[in-house]
Amino acid sequence: MxxxxxxxxxxxxxxxxxxxxxxxxxxxxxxTHHINFAQGEQAMFSAYVALTxxxxxxxxxxxxxxxxxxxxxxGLAIERILIRRFDGAPVLSVVVVFLGLWFxxxxxxxxxxxxxxxxxxxxxxxxxxxRFLSAxxxxxxxxxxxxxxxxxxxxxxxxLGLAMRAAAQNPEASRLVGIRVGWMLALGWGLxxxxxxxxxIMAAPIVYIExxxxxxxxxxxxxxxxxxxxxxxxxxxxxxxxVGIIENIAGAYVVGTELKLSVALVIIVVVLVTRPAGLFGYxxxxxx
Amino acid sequence: xNALLDLKQVAAAYGASRVIAGLDLAVADGGITALxxxxxxxxxxxxxAICNMRVRVTGELSFSGLSIAGWQTEDIVRLGIGHVPxxxxxxxxxxxxxxxxxxxxTRRDRAEVAADLDRVYGYFPRLKExxxxxxxxxSGGEQQMLAIARALMLRPRLLLLDxxxxxxxxxxxxxxxxxLRRVNADDGVAILLVEQxxxxxxxxxxxxxxxxxxxxxxxxxxxRIAADESVRRAYLGY
Numbered sequence: 059m060x061x062x063x064x065x066x067x068x069x070x071x072x073x074x075x076x077x078x079x080x081x082x083x084x085x086x087x088x089x090t091h092h093i094n095f096a097q098g099e100q101a102m103f104s105a106y107v108a109l110t111x112x113x114x115x116x117x118x119x120x121x122x123x124x125x126x127x128x129x130x131x132x133g134l135a136i137e138r139i140l141i142r143r144f145d146g147a148p149v150l151s152v153v154v155v156f157l158g159l160w161f162x163x164x165x166x167x168x169x170x171x172x173x174x175x176x177x178x179x180x181x182x183x184x185x186x187x188x189r190f191l192s193a194x195x196x197x198x199x200x201x202x203x204x205x206x207x208x209x210x211x212x213x214x215x216x217x218l219g220l221a222m223r224a225a226a227q228n229p230e231a232s233r234l235v236g237i238r239v240g241w242m243l244a245l246g247w248g249l250x251x252x253x254x255x256x257x258x259i260m261a262a263p264i265v266y267i268e269x270x271x272x273x274x275x276x277x278x279x280x281x282x283x284x285x286x287x288x289x290x291x292x293x294x295x296x297x298x299x300x301v302g303i304i305e306n307i308a309g310a311y312v313v314g315t316e317l318k319l320s321v322a323l324v325i326i327v328v329v330l331v332t333r334p335a336g337l338f339g340y341x342x343x344x345x346x
Numbered sequence: 347x348n349a350l351l352d353l354k355q356v357a358a359a360y361g362a363s364r365v366i367a368g369l370d371l372a373v374a375d376g377g378i379t380a381l382x383x384x385x386x387x388x389x390x391x392x393x394x395a396i397c398n399m400r401v402r403v404t405g406e407l408s409f410s411g412l413s414i415a416g417w418q419t420e421d422i423v424r425l426g427i428g429h430v431p432x433x434x435x436x437x438x439x440x441x442x443x444x445x446x447x448x449x450x451x452t453r454r455d456r457a458e459v460a461a462d463l464d465r466v467y468g469y470f471p472r473l474k475e476x477x478x479x480x481x482x483x484x485s486g487g488e489q490q491m492l493a494i495a496r497a498l499m500l501r502p503r504l505l506l507l508d509x510x511x512x513x514x515x516x517x518x519x520x521x522x523x524x525x526l527r528r529v530n531a532d533d534g535v536a537i538l539l540v541e542q543x544x545x546x547x548x549x550x551x552x553x554x555x556x557x558x559x560x561x562x563x564x565x566x567x568x569x570r571i572a573a574d575e576s577v578r579r580a581y582l583g584y
Binding site: 217220221223224227228230231232233234235236237238239 | 397399400418419420423424429431435436437438439440444447448449451452496500
């Protein structure tokens with residue numbers, strides 16, 4: 059029973075990471091109807107920024123904050139400089155741009171930081187650990203919950219958050235109340251970048267840092283976003299936690315650790331076949 | 347009275363198809379101007395051209411003496427032009443309160459915004475009963491009220507209205523037009539009204555333009571237009 063509880067809780071901890079990444083994906087999807095395949099790589103790069111700063115002698119939390127700032131600004135810049143040029147372009151062109159971005163960021167990271175696997179520090183002291191969860195896992199859960207709460211409060215209770223929701227829902231009406239829709243989209247990209255960076259920095263002590271560290275996590279993030287409903291931020295969060303638990307339990311008792319990643323693919327296929335809108339999403343009907 | 351909005355030789359096109367050409371049109375400060383014409387005459391396009399929205403516009407457009415040709419929609423709106431477009435431009439997934447808050451998005455005078463909110467709830471008490479309700483679940487008449495209230499929250503100097511009576515019950519239409527008259531009389535908000543219902547428009551407006559396939563065929567005070575034999579036969583049916 060103890061072993062099962064341990065698997066469950068540590069699945070929940072991983073699930074927080076998937077939830078954050080899924081939330082970042084959903085934030086961009088809601089505003090642009092595109093899946094940002096480069097989300098994981100942006101996050102990985104920000105984690106490297108944090109590591110470089112820590113190695114240069116900065117304190118963990120100072121490096122953390124600067125890395126988040128970097129993630130925000132670079133996300134914003136990617137939208138302003140690159141993505142907005144493909145507004146209204148065919149879906150496949152946009153997908154190719156995202157894939158290109160993936161490989162460019164990945165290669166630049168490899169070139170700058172090498173492909174060597176490195177350890178990443180955790181800021182949480184060992185005393186925090188308990189019988190079921192390590193100190194880092196507990197800290198990770200707290201951090202992701204805090205991130206999600208902050209994002210929620212921002213979108214729900216601030217005028218800027220309201221304007222961003224409006225711009226995502228109805229760009230034309232938003233312009234008619236004076237909202238600068240282009241900047242709202244860029245801001246959304248920046249925020250998604252920062253949320254993704256939290257996920258990568260929290261995941262790095264567990265999976266170690268290397269340029270391909272986010273590939274598996276991104277796959278779980280996709281599964282989480284699809285399971286929860288790609289157009290529902292709450293769904294993405296719950297989907298993330300569910301995927302974390304399913305992955306861990308299945309890895310421990312059903313398919314074994316080697317086949318864990320395929321669980322994500324199974325979830326994606328099952329959701330797409332049986333319930334394409336996800337658990338909490340709503341089907342999108344398009345008039346043709 | 348001076349012209350608040352002044353269009354000179356304005357043309358507008360969707361892609362290659364030109365919808366209006368050589369249009370001269372003015373809205374007096376504090377006045378109510380109506381655009382009448384059959385479907386496809388270009389009335390909606392004129393409103394879109396003023397806000398540089400969805401159409402390609404050429405010509406001279408000025409608002410309160412300022413040339414706004416080529417400006418972005420959001421910058422034109424910020425000058426004080428409240429636009430209630432066809433389809434109403436409502437945020438259907440947001441609540442009534444959120445829609446109205448967005449109407450005042452560009453304003454920083456919080457106390458005044460709160461006062462204006464009370465005022466639009468005074469105009470449309472039905473909206474106050476539904477503050478927390480999703481806008482998409484309102485009835486058609488309530489949605490039109492919300493759209494107008496949303497535009498008023500901008501504290502506009504000019505209100506552009508695209509067929510506010512469309513699809514609504516006669517009683518609701520009467521109520522909305524009564525409010526529009528009050529807004530114009532009390533606050534001096536100028537109105538440019540596009541309307542299929544010529545009777546309603548002629549009653550409300552001071553000044554009327556008659557459009558046919560993108561051109562102005564007649565223009566004058568509402569009373570004179572209403573008395574014109576050919577207009578009566580073509581638009582009013584008596």
